[in-house]
Amino acid sequence: MLEPALIQQLARQLYEARKTRTPLRHFSKQHPGMTIEDGYAIQREWVKLEQADGRVIKGRKIGLTSRAMQISSQITEPDYAPLMDDMFFETGSDLPFDRFIAPRVEVELAFILGKPLKGPGLTMFDVLAATEYVTPAVEIIDSRIEQFDRDTKVMRKVFDTISDFAANAGIVLGGRPVRPDALDLRWVGAMLFKNGVIEETGLAAAVLNHPATGVAWLGNKIAPYGEQLNAGDVVLAGSFTRPTAAERGDTFHVDYGPLGAIAFRFA
Known part of the structure; x- marks a missing residue:
């Protein structure tokens, strides 16, 4: 485990990097002994800095839920991070x-909880019973x-990603809840269009x-820290498409069929 003072220092670097849009070098390269627990400890310290600015946690995200992504990241389970209130954007809007x-x-689905969920021992059925509604979402x-080191082009480790809010930066909810x-939520499908091209x-x-x-996994995972999922929380359940890069001016449209659509533009 990294020393508490170093964890706070790295959290401060991430806090500043988000504000200044200045990417950092891989923590895992600078600190080869870094662990997954260190990543979550840095993440928690970063949350404290955001909360000191008046930010509020509105839910959680789950990442690395697909087998392919877990293999590429050399882990055997998903990761998670908080959703802060200033990360939410309206469908149909311009994203700065x-x-x-x-x-x-x-492309994801979001679970909006009507009842709290506290592990351990949560199952998928507990999640469905506690969910008020499910809605299309884009993360x-x-x-x-840096995703890839600027010199070596080596991909960052999962410790880096976890530290970095599990890569979360924004959420757009929309469509039909x-x-x-x-x-059967397994069969919810979506088509992602970028500038009119699928x-x-x-x-x-x-x-x-x-x-x-994934929501059940998350509730069980945070239970040892005395944490739970609360009524009203928005929980992003994990992506079921590969990430698509965006540039200024790009327009995105995600068609969820019977569940409607989400659209926005990077301006």
Whole structure:
């Protein structure tokens, strides 16, 4: 484990990097002994800095839910991070490109909880019973820590990603919300269009076979820290498409079929 003072120092670097849009070198290269627990400790210290500025946690995100992403990151389970109130954007709006460093877009479902969920022992069925509704969502991911090292081009480690809010930078909710028992959520599909050209398609079953499985995993994972998922929380269940890079001026449209659509532009 890294020393507490160093964890606070690295959290401060991430806090500043987000504000100044200045990417950092890999923490894992600077500190080869870094662990996953160190990554979450840095993340928690960064959250404290945001809260000191008046920011509020509105939910959580789950990342690295697909088998392919876990293999590429050399881990065997997903990761998670908080969703801060200033990360939410309206569908149909212009997203300020200057808020991001190297934004990418992912297609997801969001669970809005009507009841609290506290582990351990949570199951997918507990999640469905506690969910008020499920709605289409798009996550904007970003790299306050470089995705690829500027010199060696080596990809960052999972410790870096976890430290970096699990890469979360923005959320767009939209489409048609549905009760979790209104349809088989595994078969929710989406088509992602960038500037009118289809870039990605996917099914929600790619998220651990059922997107509610990840929410249960998260509730159980945070329980040892005395934490839980609360009523009203927005929980991003994980992407079921590959990330699509965005530049200023790009327009995105995500068609969820019967669940409607989300659209926005980077301005």
